[in-house]
Amino acid sequence: MASPTDLRSSDALEVLRRVFGYDAFRGFQQEVIDHVVAGGDALVLMPTGGGKSLCYQIPALVRDGVAVVVSPLIALMQDQVDALTAVGVRAGFLNSTQDLDARRVVERAFVAGELDLLYLAPEALGTRGVQQLLDRGRIALFAIDEAHCVSQWGHDFRPDYLALSMLHERWPDVPRIALTATATSATRDEIATRLKLTDARHFVASFDRPNIQYRIVPKREPRKQLLSLLRDEHPGDAGIVYCLSRASVDKTAELLTANGVAALPYHAGLDAGTRARNQQRFLREDGLVMVATIAFGMGIDKPDVRFVAHLDLPKSVEGYYQETGRAGRDGLPSTAWLAYGLQDVVQQRKMIETSDGDLTHRRNLAAHLDAMLALCETVRCRRGQLLDYFGEKATAACGNCDTCLSPPESWDGTVAAQKLLSTIFRLDRERNQRFGAGHCVDILLGRATDKVTQYGHDSLTVFGIGVELREAEWRGVVRQLLAEGLLAVEGDYGTLALTEASAEVLGRRRTVMMRREPEKVASSRAAKPR
């Protein structure tokens, strides 16, 4: 673990070249490093692959003492320490996976100042033992990695991160640097507040990932669509497929394997050994596809992930950005592909509706979902919309997303919306009944199904008033109204109900523009010679 050579130097650029073997700093790495070396606090927002690690690893070698790195990624600590040891940096970690002897060795090295970096799990910092240990050594700085874990609205929330605000009180003279790839200004403010980084300088990089091609396609038979994507564009490539449920992960992994794609499952329902084994294989072998829930991926540093596919809708734009950001860390062309359909909206709205937590919490979840839906339904450049969301001014259309490559038409869906909403209105107000999307579409199309005749819905005035659209188009109308909050999903059965805003459409006070999917979905071939 400890290496005798002293790599320390007061010159950051010299350390970059001699220890890490790179010629020049990237982006604002140098500014961050200078600021932290001089004792300032910093909040660093940089996309995945941007080079956050050097922002604390170099100050660790320039400042006196040991840099203490707080990271939730216990499973990766050994890898991180190995990578540093390989270039001669003295690093160690303390976490729950270690035996007592290994701990003692690291503790002694820390106290003796024979380490450059010490990695700690956040829960360890809450213990008296570790706090007393830290008091006995000399701390160069605190680095708080994956700092968005302190955000209670984020999907990576770790309660132990909340206690990190005490670092400032207990060691007021030690500079702190918090780092994350999560980009919204709301998250940034929350990190600064919760970690008491009041005087920290903020360093915010551009979050654009120009080599990633964003595509969001209508969901029909998602697993078949996925298979064609892999066959046509990514044969033999490494990639990640995200599914919402464990069952779906297992089923998808089996299907891919049966079709000759080397795929592995990953979700919290698998035992720790299997998970670790699958993760290691994904990292070390070429061309494996990891099929996973969002439990997989944080901190995974695999440069040649060529695609990230979502079979289900992410709950937020932040989540979508993080997950797709795992593609193309090496800068080469990569695909972010998402299949999205009516059922996704119904399911997620229902999950929010029936979730625990108070009204504020549910509103917050709904707001996050709305932004994600807006990204799916937009007719403008996806990248532009994404960067806008993160508060960055997007320039011209990017030319490397599906809406740029084959622009969707928009059409005036106001009349269609009125027909659908008045069907729901009739059922609700006149008969006090509520139904799901499928039944409402049957009524509009004038289909006398068993259910329709059983309820006498074939005698409604709205029966058959929507034959000008195909079923798929009606499902698109329902989806887009749900996405815009002009329609709501209720209860366990996902029945449709009007919202306050529905009245604006019914009363002709609001027009509704809709997205018509292009017949042929853009292939990335033209933009991506390979």
Ligand code: ADP
């Ligand atoms: P992040 O933590 O922001 O996702 P990393 O710190 O893991 O990113 O860096 C991503 C990759 O870029 C790593 O392979 C790293 O060695 C490399 N890298 C970082 N800074 C530089 C630099 N100045 N020059 C060349 N490569 C760099």
Ligand code: ZN
């Ligand atoms: Zn674009």
